[in-house]
Amino acid sequence: MKAIEISSPGAPEVLRVVDRPVPVPVAGELLVRVEASGVNRPDVLQRTGHYPVPPGASDIPGLEIAGVIESGDAAALAEHGFAIGDRVCALVAGGGYAEYCVAPVAQCLPVPKGMSSLEAAALPETFFTVWSNVFDRVALQPGETLLVHGGSSGIGVTAIQLAKALGAKVIVTAGNDEKCAACVALGADHAINYKATDFVEEVKRLTEGRGVNVILDMVAGAYVERNIRCLADDGRLVIIAVQGGTHSEINAGLVLRRRLTVTGSTLRPRSVAFKGAIARALRQKVWPLLEAGRVKSVVYRALAVEAVEGSVGQANGAVQAHALMESNVHVGKIVLTW
Known part of the structure; x- marks a missing residue:
């Protein structure tokens, strides 16, 4: 062959x-x-x-x-x-x-x-990954809000569609306005151009200060601290890749006071x-x-x-x-x- x-x-x-x-x-x-x-x-x-x-x-x-x-x-x-x-x-x-x-x-x-x-x-790769992490590991529920980084990626377009089909709201980040528009066309409720807007402040605005319930992150690195500030009480952050680096500095006090979960997995x-x-x-x-x-x-x-x-x-x-x-x-x- x-x-x-x-x-x-x-x-x-x-x-x-x-x-x-x-x-x-x-x-x-x-x-x-x-x-x-x-x-x-x-x-x-x-x-x-x-x-x-x-x-x-x-x-x-x-x-x-x-x-x-x-x-x-x-x-x-x-x-x-x-x-x-x-x-x-x-x-x-x-x-x-x-x-x-x-x-x-x-x-x-x-x-x-x-x-x-x-x-x-x-x-297979994206559907297995999204199901395992978003729905099994951190148990996204109908009515909750999911934030997806890299919304236009293979993982992102899968997460948008599955979360919407199963009753959740979806916010995504993407690198330009065209990608943001494509994500909205696939069902995302909101798309944030992270190169033009501080996604932490925009998430707070979109959720009226409450934050999101679940975050699917492929970046890690400095994003972990920013993600923690985006989470609602009892929020869950799941990391599936480390494109931004493996080291993060976080405010552990926020994790304690707001009962946050930070987890991750690799499937292969x-x-x-x-x-x-x-x-x-x-x-x-x-x-x-x-x-x-x-x-x-x-x-x-x-x-x-x-x-x-x-x-x-x-x-x-x-x-x-x-x-x-x-x-x-x-x-x-x-x-x-x-």
Whole structure:
């Protein structure tokens, strides 16, 4: 099969199309003929040498795929209601940038009715992450207000839609007025251009001084102290990335007096059982929203890998996808097609 490997840590141009053996599924796994692969910020971190591959995972980047089941553990397939030839999307610990990929059956979901593989490949990583953190870890409730930093990112557009569909209010931050407008079009109640406005003061104004109940943060660093000032009493801050740095200085007195929760998580190293539980919750509570059109896949751009005979060498589609990701101009997801 053709696959994309990281020849050495560095710029997008280190991504190369190579020949690799087709992986073989073991007990509890299936083999997917990949039609599309989602591109995510952790892929960029892995490419630059800042996100080590978990033990046992493929060195090939890519955390989400969509395609057709080629083979797999018959008992596991039957247990989860799948059959050879079914179209699925899956969260994987690696190996997604390839023509074939193995995935734990428990981490697979059917491609939602009416959706293409291209659209479905944009779902798993962000939907698993948002559900696990916003709805499981900090238990956002109907009627509460969620603040999402990076509202135009793949995580952001997913959080906006799920929170609104499940009865919450949503405030987001984004880096320009165009991105703010896109977030409002997706359902956000308010969007703050953080480069033009102090988001702490704007959140206080929008909430009449009460603050928000939950914050989903991908920045960390100096944002943690500012986020704490945005929280209402009994508010919850969940950190899922540290793009602004790992060190923060906070007013612990505010945490005590206002009964605040500061937590965080990373999904990639968690067990198959943990991710399988998220998949079951998504299938029950979120997939009906996708099939009803109340929540949608937001694909900013699809890029062909150009994995054709004689193409071994520079992976043009992947190189372009990572350069686009690093430009931060996109709204929603970037997807590779095979």
